[in-house]
Amino acid sequence: MSGFKTPYPDYHVLEKWDSPSWNDQTREAVRQRLDEVPPRRFLSEEQWSLLEAIVARLVPQPERAEPVPIVPWIDDTLHKNETPGYRYADMPPMREAWCRGLDAIAAETRNRHGKSFEQLSPEQQDALLSDVQHNRVDRQIWGDLPPGGFFLHHLLKQTVGIYYSHPDAWSEIGYGGPASPRGYARLGPDERDPWEAREVDVA
Amino acid sequence: MFQSRQPEPSHRPLVPVAIATVAAAAGIGWLLQRAWKPKGDRNHRAAQALGAGAAILCVSVALDSAIEHYRGEFKDKAMFVGPTMALLGLGAATYVAFRPERASDTLPKIALFAVGATGLAGLGFHSYNILKRPGELDALNLFYGAPMGAPAALTLAGLYGVIAGEMLSGRSYVKSRLSKHTAGLIAFSLMGTIAEAGLLHFRGSFQNPAMYLPVPIPPLAAISIGAAALSPRATAAAEPLLKATALLGIAGPMFHAYGIHRNMGGWKNWSQMILQGPPLPAPPAFLGIAAAGLGILPMLKEEQK
Numbered sequence: 001m002s003g004f005k006t007p008y009p010d011y012h013v014l015e016k017w018d019s020p021s022w023n024d025q026t027r028e029a030v031r032q033r034l035d036e037v038p039p040r041r042f043l044s045e046e047q048w049s050l051l052e053a054i055v056a057r058l059v060p061q062p063e064r065a066e067p068v069p070i071v072p073w074i075d076d077t078l079h080k081n082e083t084p085g086y087r088y089a090d091m092p093p094m095r096e097a098w099c100r101g102l103d104a105i106a107a108e109t110r111n112r113h114g115k116s117f118e119q120l121s122p123e124q125q126d127a128l129l130s131d132v133q134h135n136r137v138d139r140q141i142w143g144d145l146p147p148g149g150f151f152l153h154h155l156l157k158q159t160v161g162i163y164y165s166h167p168d169a170w171s172e173i174g175y176g177g178p179a180s181p182r183g184y185a186r187l188g189p190d191e192r193d194p195w196e197a198r199e200v201d202v203a
Numbered sequence: 204m205f206q207s208r209q210p211e212p213s214h215r216p217l218v219p220v221a222i223a224t225v226a227a228a229a230g231i232g233w234l235l236q237r238a239w240k241p242k243g244d245r246n247h248r249a250a251q252a253l254g255a256g257a258a259i260l261c262v263s264v265a266l267d268s269a270i271e272h273y274r275g276e277f278k279d280k281a282m283f284v285g286p287t288m289a290l291l292g293l294g295a296a297t298y299v300a301f302r303p304e305r306a307s308d309t310l311p312k313i314a315l316f317a318v319g320a321t322g323l324a325g326l327g328f329h330s331y332n333i334l335k336r337p338g339e340l341d342a343l344n345l346f347y348g349a350p351m352g353a354p355a356a357l358t359l360a361g362l363y364g365v366i367a368g369e370m371l372s373g374r375s376y377v378k379s380r381l382s383k384h385t386a387g388l389i390a391f392s393l394m395g396t397i398a399e400a401g402l403l404h405f406r407g408s409f410q411n412p413a414m415y416l417p418v419p420i421p422p423l424a425a426i427s428i429g430a431a432a433l434s435p436r437a438t439a440a441a442e443p444l445l446k447a448t449a450l451l452g453i454a455g456p457m458f459h460a461y462g463i464h465r466n467m468g469g470w471k472n473w474s475q476m477i478l479q480g481p482p483l484p485a486p487p488a489f490l491g492i493a494a495a496g497l498g499i500l501p502m503l504k505e506e507q508k
Contacts, residue, residue: 020472181468185274185478192276195474 007199008174013167021182021195030167030177037069042079042095047102053118054105057125058159068166074098074158088153090146100143101150105132107141174199220461221413228454232446235453245501246377247303250367252498253385254299254306257363259452259491260356261296261318265289266484268353274478285325285354292318292360299367306368315368319361325354346406352399356488359392363495382502386432389496393425393448396488407481411465413458417451421489424448428496431503438504442497449493455486 014030016022022030040048051071061067083094091097109117109128117125131137133151163169170177174197176184186193239255241248269286277283295314299306306312329349336344345351366385370377397417404414424444430437459481463469466476477483 020468020474023468023471182472182475183467183479185475186276193475 006172006174007201008171008197009200011171011174011197013170013175013177013197016177016195019182019195021176022178023181026178026180033165034167037072038076038079039072040075042075043071043098043102046106047099048075050102050106050117053125054129054155055159057122057129058156059163064168068163068168070159070162073162073165077158088149090144091149091153092145094154097145097150097154100145101147101154104137104142104145104147104150108132108137111138111141171197217411217413221458224413224454224457224461225450227457228450231453232450241498245505246370249382249499249502250303250306250370251300253363253367253370253495254296254301254303256491256493256495256498257296257315257360257367258293258300259487259494260360260363261289261293263484263487263491264353264356264360265293267482270477270482270484271350271353281328284321285357288318288321289357289360292357292364296360296364299364303367304371306364307372312365312368315361315364317361319358319365322354322356322358322361325357326351329354345402350399352395352488355395356392356491359388359395359492362388382499383432385499386428386496386503389492389499390425390429390432392492393421393428393489393496396492397421397425400485400489411458411462417455417486417489420444420451421448424493424496428500431500435504438500441503442500445493445496445500449490449497452487452490452493455489456483459483459486 017027017030043051048071051074055070059068059070078095078098081095087093092100105128106117108131109115109120112128113120113124117128120128129151132147135146135148137147164173164175167177169175176196182195184193184196192198241251243251265286268289272282272286275282291314295311295318298311299315306315329351333344333348333351334340336348338344366381366388369381400417400421404417407414409415424441424447427437427441427444431441460483463473463476463480463483466472466480468476470476
């Protein structure tokens with residue numbers, strides 16, 4: 001988890017901004033993602049702050065002066081009720097799953113430690129999230145909401161998905177962002193176009 | 204509502220684009236014909252035309268292989284050989300086009316043989332490239348593996364140059380057989396180029412109707428010049444067909460330029476589309492072969508007298 005070092009320290013995908021790689025449509029989509037971070041509209045203040053603490057354990061960004069915003073975009077999805085178009089058979093609809101899941105984590109924490117999730121040490125937070133992931137929880141609190149399912153399908157997938165939608169995360173993994181309009185001409189293994197990221201030896 | 208958000212339908216501008224392209228190509232062809240002032244007797248003029256045809260083939264191969272081998276990142280050092288030898292061939296063939304009587308001198312002859320041999324070696328390399336891929340000789344590898352047509356064109360360019368020299372050698376077979384054999388070689392050259400264009404246009408699923416143009420015309424030209432080798436009367440049909448093939452060789456790059464324009468990002472995205480769009484320097488191979496064919500037609504015609 002920690003100790004990750006990008007092999008692309010000199011690569012910044014936003015340098016493609018004015019290059020032939022991107023057109024106006026692409027620039028506008030990326031600009032919205034960077035500039036128009038949505039405000040809190042759906043989650044309660046408590047849920048929001050709890051989710052911030054959870055996300056900080058799922059995708060820690062201690063080295064970033066400006067961490068990639070994740071909670072605002074989850075809140076935005078919930079506010080617009082932009083579901084993926086399907087629902088897991090053993091889980092309630094998206095909005096309900098999130099509210100019940102977050103509240104259950106808050107209650108689980110208070111039940112065990114007598115304080116809020118945000119006040120726990122990182123190790124305690126990790127241990128608790130691990131228990132949620134593996135269904136080692138108080139069934140009375142969770143009811144029929146599957147903790148492991150909520151953790152995997154909602155918490156983790158959304159968090160990672162939103163993290164890797166941000167240009168800073170693209171740069172870190174050497175991803176070129178939208179191939180629009182310029183895609184890639186050299187497609188074989190061990191081939192690289194001049195406009196692709198080049199890793200340096202970080203070892 | 205959705206109707207207005209549809210992209211420009213691709214068929215709408217095709218007719219004016221095709222007409223304008225063919226008209227422009229015809230204009231260029233007419234100017235080239237006017238500028239072409241070969242001197243001397245029939246053999247001399249045929250030698251010049253063969254030299255010019257070889258030079259055009261070499262331009263096509265030099266640019267095409269330079270672009271494609273750049274795309275392949277010159278992974279194998281041997282990939283520098285093709286474009287380099289094509290440039291050498293261009294030099295030698297241009298020299299032959301202007302001074303056909305010197306084509307049999309040692310230096311141009313060695314250069315032309317070396318260029319032809321390079322083409323054969325390239326054919327070997329490219330066959331190996333195709334056969335070493337999983338699936339070996341299947342359609343996918345013929346589509347996306349190293350092309351067979353390009354190195355073959357280099358061999359033809361070398362051969363044309365050497366034949367140009369022979370035309371003026373005064374040997375007895377020049378009068379009796381050489382022009383007929385050359386006509387056969389040109390028919391064969393055309394068929395090879397047609398196979399390459401047909402294969403790649405098929406790969407492009409003929410998405411623009413103009414992509415059908417090189418399918419019927421050059422084969423008819425090939426048949427007619429092949430027939431002209433056997434019966435001089437066929438030269439009457441061969442001439443317009445070879446001219447039409449030459450026209451395709453001029454119109455091709457313009458059509459391909461339009462194809463790049465139609466690709467994602469168009470010409471603004473040239474750095475990808477020069478590599479991935481339709482190849483700009485490939486079609487002039489038709490012009491080169493047709494020029495050589497038109498050059499020997501008068502010799503074929505003479506046979507009947």
